Amino acid sequence: MRARRAAARRAPAPRDALAGGMSMKAALRWVGGFESALANVLLVALTVLLVVQILNRYIFNTSFVWLEEIARISFVWLIYFSAASAVKDDRHIRVEVADLFVPPAGIRVMTLVADALVIGFDLVVVWLGILLVYSTIQYGDVTPVTDIPMGVIYAVIPVCFALMAYRVLGFNIAHWRSGRPDHADRASFET
Numbered sequence: 293m294r295a296r297r298a299a300a301r302r303a304p305a306p307r308d309a310l311a312g313g314m315s316m317k318a319a320l321r322w323v324g325g326f327e328s329a330l331a332n333v334l335l336v337a338l339t340v341l342l343v344v345q346i347l348n349r350y351i352f353n354t355s356f357v358w359l360e361e362i363a364r365i366s367f368v369w370l371i372y373f374s375a376a377s378a379v380k381d382d383r384h385i386r387v388e389v390a391d392l393f394v395p396p397a398g399i400r401v402m403t404l405v406a407d408a409l410v411i412g413f414d415l416v417v418v419w420l421g422i423l424l425v426y427s428t429i430q431y432g433d434v435t436p437v438t439d440i441p442m443g444v445i446y447a448v449i450p451v452c453f454a455l456m457a458y459r460v461l462g463f464n465i466a467h468w469r470s471g472r473p474d475h476a477d478r479a480s481f482e483t
């Protein structure tokens with residue numbers, strides 16, 4: 293019994309385990325929950341900021357310049373994290389009329405081609421986003437009022453598009469392994 297426990301303690305971690313002992317699937321679930329929660333927090337923050345700005349402007353005849361800048365940044369981050377969350381939940385717009393006329397094998401090929409184009413686009417945006425972040429950090433660009441580095445603001449672009457590309461790739465691998473051409477279970481990829 294002691295030998296078995298000692299061997300279990302020395303056993304290597306599973307291949308999909310991360311450095312902290314969390315599996316890749318658990319890490320992806322955490323990231324998915326985090327991005328959804330962040331999108332919700334940004335939506336609430338954006339709403340509160342805009343209500344405060346409207347009240348200040350029309351009731352007190354004053355406004356906070358920094359508030360508008362933070363609201364704009366929140367809106368941009370909200371859009372990108374919501375887009376990544378929509379990919380995770382398979383909520384993006386897709387034209388499915390061809391599914392009525394094309395056999396399942398054709399649907400699989402069309403899905404693969406369309407998703408390959410999406411992945412290619414996502415990876416191009418990731419690369420260009422990294423270049424944008426690098427150049428804004430290199431030149432020291434900051435926001436005019438709050439002095440937030442623009443690289444921090446633009447970092448949302450490569451992060452969210454990388455998440456989208458990874459998820460679309462994972463959906464396709466899962467679908468080709470299962471032999472199912474439909475998109476009905478895309479959200480189950482990370483669960």
